[in-house]
Amino acid sequence: MIGIHGMAAGPLQPIPGDSVVSRQHPATADDPGAVTSRRWVLHIDMDAFFASCEQLTRPTLRGRPVLVGGTGGRGVVAGASYEARVYGARSAMPMHQARRLVGVTAVVVPPRGAVYGVMSGQVFDALRSRIPVLETLSFDEAFGEPAELAGASVAQVHEFCAELRALVRDRTGLVASVGAGTGKQLAKIASGLAKPDGIRVVSPAEQQQLLAALPVRKLWGIGPVADAKLRSLGIETVGAFAALPEVEAVSILGSSVGAALHRLARGIDDRPVAERAEAKQISAESTFEHDIVTLDRLRLAIDDMAASAHRRLARDGRAARTVVLKLKKSDMSIVTRSFTLPYATEDLATLTAAAQRSAIDPRELGPVRLVGVGYAGLSDVRQESLFPELDRRPELAAMVGEDLPEVDEPVLAAAGRGGHLGPEPSAAAPDGAATPGDDVVPGGAAAPGNGAVTSGVEHPPVEAAAPHWQPGTDVHHPGFGHGWVQGAGQGRVTVRFETRSTGPGPARTFAADDPALSRADPLGSLD
Known part of the structure; x- marks a missing residue:
């Protein structure tokens, strides 16, 4: 595994298992690299x-x-x-589960959609x-079908x-x-095999063998319900599904998708690569095996x-203003409510609380067989939605009709310390004192140097940071430039x-109310 900072500048090499024919060595009929295809999808x-975006724009995080x-x-x-x-x-x-797995070395940062966009x-x-x-x-994946690769060999595609x-x-x-x-399905499967930092070209000669061994759940379009249905019939692999007569596949999965999925299982995928219009709504829904009859459920x-819908929203890179709840009753009638x-x-x-506000007790509505949540009113994410102080306002909780969960402070570096990001607990000392190699700037303007340049104003200890500096926030200082909050607490804030x-930059500790510190546009980290 090679981190971003460890990438070599020379030509990229194929990953183990790839068949490659160099331009200096013509392919023979027995050479896998000579296999061609009329169509190649990437x-x-x-x-x-x-x-990776965080590690790129905040170099101290590289390798962590x-x-x-x-x-x-x-x-x-x-x-x-x-x-x-x-x-x-x-x-x-x-x-919380990821933090437990990684341990104290975990660096947790809030998402910055503007940067990712x-x-x-x-x-x-x-x-x-x-x-x-x-x-x-x-945000981070796409299909392409280069015209110049039509009829190309495996080696040329690689x-x-x-x-x-x-x-x-x-x-x-x-x-x-x-x-x-x-086709698209094989290209997507191949990129998964190529990760991390690699290339995988699936030739026509090997594609059926590769598909056959995969769990049927890997087939594009097979969700949990269809997977469970197929498994209950003893069909656990793509190969087993492909071996069915098409009419049987249709009888199991329905006429609308059964035939199409059966073609994909047999390696037949002629779906075109085309530019996609931006979605107006992002949603997720699920049909339940047993009707929902209680409000708790x-x-x-x-x-x-x-x-589930939020995961898709995060990958899309936009924020939502309207939350839509869809309920399909056992009589197949549909009720939708939005907030x-x-x-x-x-x-x-915040989005979940808005969806919950629209819930209707099944004892009043009737049994529910399908639940869906959608996000609409989509717009580009800005910092206001990435650091949602607004989400903690009592008036918003009142609007949503219930108390919103408080946003917890990040895990403390140690007992008695303020919030801190990263595996360097020394960056936010418990008494607010400077740590070795860091300058403390008690207030006023400061300039880079070996020692702190102070305004001469003495700041007494304060119980809480004012303004509230959330770890991960982008900030600006007239002397030091662009940085990000690494830790905050006990009236101090440490900025990297x-x-x-x-490259990796210095950390400086300031009084939390230092007027020289201001919130900054996250895009400043791209400079």
Whole structure:
């Protein structure tokens, strides 16, 4: 595994298991690299995108186990660096569970959608310079079908993918894995096999063998309900499903999807690669095996669907203002209710509370067989929705009709310390004193140097930071430039001053009410 900072500048090498034919050595009929396909689809997937963006723009985090997501009691991991994944942490996992797995070295930072949006745009701009038509799936992945690869050999496709990865890395500093196959499904499976930091080209000769061994759940379009139905019939692999007569597949999964899924299982995937219109609503829904007849069970289902839709919202990179609850009754009639917030947010607790406000007791409505939660009124994420002080306002809780969960402070570095990010507990000393190598700036303007430049104003100890500095917040200082809050507490705030271009920067500790510190646009970290 190679972190962003450890990427070599030379040509990329194939991962083990790839068949590659160099341009200097013509392929023979017996050479796997000579296999050609009339059509090659690529799936480009950025490696640990959210965490990689944080490590890129905050160089101190490079090589460390980074968890991106909410820090509250109901916080969810939006992204995990590969250093964190070694411990078992992964996206969509409850943050408290990920923290337990990684331990005290975990660095938890709130998501910065504005940064991810700009970086995503830079990645796609680089890709479009080689592949004019991209079908983007989210912030960090896309399909492409380069016209120049029509009829190309496996070796030629591999070489194209290597050039594409190098282009993305050179222009953005980020790492992409690329998969290639004769259709979208195989390309996506291949990119998963290529991770991290690699290339995998699935040739027509091997695709059926590769598909056959996969769990049937891996087949595009097979969800939990269909998976359970197939498994109950003893059909556990894609190969077993492909071996069924098509008419039987249709009888099991229905006429609308059965035939299409059966074709995919047999490696037949002629779906075109096309630009996608931006979604107006992002949602998730589930049909339950047994009707929901109690409010408590309905609320649990709403929580699950709100979290599922939120994962898609996070990958989309936008915030939502309107929350829609969809309930399908046992008589197949549908009831929808919506609630509109005073501002767009991507905070899971706020969105879930809004969905719960619309819940109707099944004892009054009737048995419920399907629950769905959708997010609409989508807009680009800005800092206000990434650091949702508004979400803690009592008036919002009143609007939503119930108390919103408080946003917990980040895990303390040690007993008695203020909130702190990262595996360097010394950065936020319990008595507010400077730690070795860091300058304390008690107040007023300051300039870089070996010692602190103070205003001469003595600040007495304070019980709480004012203003409230949340770890992970982007800040600006007229003397030190752009930085981010690494720790805060006991009237002090520790800021790490660094951006994408600076390399690891110094940490400085200030009085929490220092007027020289101000909130900054997160995009300043891209400089």
